[in-house]
Structure formats: structure tokens, C-alpha cells
Amino acid sequence: MPRREVSVARSCDDVDSIHDERENLLYHEPRAITLPPGVTEDIYSNVRNSPPPGLVRAKTPQAISYSTYKRALASHVRILTNNDVSVFGDFAKYIEPGLDSAGRQVELDLTCHISHTSLDMYTRNSRPRGPNEAARTEPMAVLPCGHYFGFKGIDDWIRTRVKDEMPPDCPVCRFFLVYPQCGHEIKIRPYDARFQRDGQLPLTIPEGGTVPGYCLRCRVDWIRVMSQQLAYDIYPDDIPARAFINPHCCAQVEFESKRIKFQDKILDTALMAEADYSHW
Numbered sequence: 195m196p197r198r199e200v201s202v203a204r205s206c207d208d209v210d211s212i213h214d215e216r217e218n219l220l221y222h223e224p225r226a227i228t229l230p231p232g233v234t235e236d237i238y239s240n241v242r243n244s245p246p247p248g249l250v251r252a253k254t255p256q257a258i259s260y261s262t263y264k265r266a267l268a269s270h271v272r273i274l275t276n277n278d279v280s281v282f283g284d285f286a287k288y289i290e291p292g293l294d295s296a297g298r299q300v301e302l303d304l305t306c307h308i309s310h311t312s313l314d315m316y317t318r319n320s321r322p323r324g325p326n327e328a329a330r331t332e333p334m335a336v337l338p339c340g341h342y343f344g345f346k347g348i349d350d351w352i353r354t355r356v357k358d359e360m361p362p363d364c365p366v367c368r369f370f371l372v373y374p375q376c377g378h379e380i381k382i383r384p385y386d387a388r389f390q391r392d393g394q395l396p397l398t399i400p401e402g403g404t405v406p407g408y409c410l411r412c413r414v415d416w417i418r419v420m421s422q423q424l425a426y427d428i429y430p431d432d433i434p435a436r437a438f439i440n441p442h443c444c445a446q447v448e449f450e451s452k453r454i455k456f457q458d459k460i461l462d463t464a465l466m467a468e469a470d471y472s473h474w
């Protein structure tokens with residue numbers, strides 16, 4: 195593309211003419227406007243000050259007034275809604291202390307993304323809910339991807355997917371709710387924040403949690419088969435009686451009980467390892 199020559203002022207008189215020349219270059223050239231499909235020039239000219247239809251412009255954040263800010267600070271309560279938190283990890287840190295880093299009391303006012311029912315979620319410092327209010331809430335369920343729903347809402351969704359012979363998934367991000375290797379369903383349980391998280395809800399993936407390839411049942415089955423194989427390799431069941439060095443303290447019967455103990459030991463070790471770290 196040939197470069198445009200832009201004149202350089204040599205005297206004060208030249209300045210005005212150069213200014214005009216630049217103005218011409220910038221404003222008086224025919225502008226090529228690409229309109230969105232279905233929008234004609236006259237429609238566009240009526241909405242010159244707003245973006246043409248089909249384009250989405252992000253809203254400018256609204257500043258809150260200083261008095262609102264002061265009131266929020268003075269009330270010492272911070273209410274988190276679905277707009278403030280998108281995944282469980284965003285508010286998990288407030289549940290136990292019930293306070294944010296500024297020392298304000300945190301209350302959760304969350305709803306199910308499917309049924310829009312209020313979720314029965316408390317922090318330690320939440321005000322107690324009245325019986326009428328409590329009747330209109332449902333327990334929360336959290337998926338490995340971190341998205342949270344009402345337990346009934348997500349359970350209905352999963353049952354519908356299974357009935358339609360579709361893999362169950364997260365309605366928000368489409369995370370598959372199955373173990374990738376064995377294909378068994380990841381069971382979703384209600385989470386009650388009044389009790390310890392441990393044993394109720396593993397770490398979600400955004401919090402550093404993992405979904406193993408196989409479900410617990412498949413993992414245990416595999417360990418059982420492998421440990422049996424190993425136990426029979428170490429304690430074979432076809433040793434003739436005369437081959438035992440000390441037949442009075444160790445013969446076939448004792449050998450068999452040692453094999454069973456060995457096998458149980460491997461299984462116990464595997465189950466202890468399962469309980470040592472958080473995973474789905």
C-alpha cells in the first residue's frame with residue numbers, strides 16, 4: 195500500500211492548511227461501514243448513538259453512592275448472591291468463619307440455577323431463618339466443576355438425562371458427571387454447611403480437587419483382584435505337606451490364613467489411602 199504524504203509545516207501560515215489536510219484525511223473520506231445482516235443504512239442512522247443491533251456492549255459498572263458504601267460498611271453484613279459467586283470455591287472460605295477478610299459478617303443468599311428456589315446455605319454467623327422461610331428452601335448440591343444447585347433441581351436434571359440416554363452433565367458448563375474410565379455416574383449428595391465438609395463434599399476442581407478415572411467401587415474391585423493374585427503368588431495353595439520346613443508351626447492351614455491376612459492388609463491400606471486425600 196502506498197504511504198500517504200503528510201506535509202510538514204515550514205512556516206506559521208502552513209499550520210492551518212496542514213490542519214485542514216489532516217481533517218480531510220480523518221473525517222471526509224467515505225467510511226466503509228459493515229452493517230450486521232438485516233440492518234439497512236436508514237435503520238442504522240436512527241440508532242447512530244447506540245451500538246447497531248446484534249452487537250452487545252458491556253454495561254459500565256454503576257458506582258454506588260458514598261452514603262450507600264458507608265451504610266454497607268456500618269451494617270457489617272455482606273450479602274453474597276448468585277451474581278457475586280459463580281462456583282462453590284468462591285464462597286467456601288466464608289462458610290466456616292462466617293466473616294470476610296474485612297471482618298464483615300457474610301450471609302449467603304443463593305438460589306438454584308435450575309429451579310430458582312432459595313438454597314439452604316448458612317455461614318457460621320448467619321441469622322437464623324424463620325420456619326416459613328426454611329420451608330421455601332432446599333439443600334444445596336455441589337458438582338465437581340464447582341457449580342451449585344438445589345439438590346432436587348440437579349437430581350431431576352440428572353435423572354432426565356439418564357432417562358434420555360444422555361450422559362449426565364452440569365447444566366451450566368457441561369462437565370460430564372461420570373468417571374471417565376469406568377463410565378459410572380458421579381453420585382451427587384446434598385451438602386449441609388452446619389456439619390463438617392469432610393465426608394460430605396470433596397474439594398471441587400477449581401479448589402484443587404480431582405475426579406479419578408474409576409469410581410470407588412471399581413477401584414476397590416480392582417485392588418481386590420490384584421491383591422488376590424499377589425497373595426496366591428506369595429502363598430501358593432499347591433505346596434505339598436512335606437515341603438513345609440516347620441510342619442508343626444506352619445503347614446497348609448497356617449499358610450492359607452497368612453494369605454488371607456496379607457490380602458486383607460492390602461485392601462485396608464488401599465482404603466486408608468482413599469480416606470487420606472479429598473477426591474470424588
Ligand SMILES: [Zn+2]
Pocket residue numbers: 337339340341364365366367368369
Ligand atoms: Zn459446571
Ligand SMILES: [Zn+2]
Pocket residue numbers: 373376377378408409410411412413
Ligand atoms: Zn466405576
